[in-house]
Amino acid sequence: QKEVEQDPGxxxxxxxxxxxxxxxxxxxxxxYFMWYRQYSRKGPELLMYTYSSGNKEDGRFTAQVDKSxxxxxxxxxxxxxxxxxxxxxxxxxxxGQNFVFGPGTRLSAxx
Amino acid sequence: xxxxTQTPRxxxxxxxxxVTLSCSPISGHRSVSWYQQTPGQGLQFLFEYFSETQRxxxxxxxxxxxxxxxxxxSEMNVSTLELGDSALxxxxxxxxxGTEGYTFGSGTRLTVV
Numbered sequence: 491q492k493e494v495e496q497d498p499g500x501x502x503x504x505x506x507x508x509x510x511x512x513x514x515x516x517x518x519x520x521x522y523f524m525w526y527r528q529y530s531r532k533g534p535e536l537l538m539y540t541y542s543s544g545n546k547e548d549g550r551f552t553a554q555v556d557k558s559x560x561x562x563x564x565x566x567x568x569x570x571x572x573x574x575x576x577x578x579x580x581x582x583x584x585x586g587q588n589f590v591f592g593p594g595t596r597l598s599a600x601x
Numbered sequence: 602x603x604x605x606t607q608t609p610r611x612x613x614x615x616x617x618x619x620v621t622l623s624c625s626p627i628s629g630h631r632s633v634s635w636y637q638q639t640p641g642q643g644l645q646f647l648f649e650y651f652s653e654t655q656r657x658x659x660x661x662x663x664x665x666x667x668x669x670x671x672x673x674x675s676e677m678n679v680s681t682l683e684l685g686d687s688a689l690x691x692x693x694x695x696x697x698x699g700t701e702g703y704t705f706g707s708g709t710r711l712t713v714v
Contacts, residue, residue: 532707539701578643
């Protein structure tokens with residue numbers, strides 16, 4: 491079992507839909523969480539950075555962390571064709587340690 | 602503010618050769634992390650440098666090495682290249698204080714033939 495799992499996708503949604511992207515993990519010591527978006531042939535772009543449990547909102551994006559269930563989510567409201575990309579979650583235990591990445595979920599937001 | 606710059610963008614090398622990749626982090630950032638990305642394994646951590654010292658190392662063979670200079674620029678070197686080293690190599694920059702996430706460069710795509 492991998493340390494961080496994601497739904498592999500691809501996930502296809504119509505424009506304007508609400509998208510839910512999810513990660514589960516096995517290491518209960520993880521407390522720093524990130525979400526990245528990666529377009530084809532580009533480096534990952536940081537969307538959200540959160541610490542511990544709770545919600546964080548930034549524009550159309552909401553990150554949710556449930557440490558008791560070892561589960562994090564990224565919600566995208568009013569999805570646009572430009573949201574079509576691979577979404578990666580990443581997490582680490584403490585400052586000074588490396589982030590562990592999930593395998594990514596490919597999203598297609600269709601016009 | 603300039604982003605993370607990786608050079609070269611593309612490389613083709615022959616098995617057995619060695620290669621050096623370069624990364625210039627965001628100005629003021631002291632931490633540089635290197636990741637290997639392949640379709641099968643995803644993003645795998647290679648190593649992190651902070652203020653010219655290796656702070657963390659992933660589970661890669663000794664053929665993979667790196668260093669960081671006093672201006673925070675970093676290089677990674679792969680010796681005795683194997684076909685399986687073909688990948689996108691990504692460099693990530695941060696302040697190193699743990700208060701924010703990484704900013705990635707566009708990567709160097711290495712093809713070993």
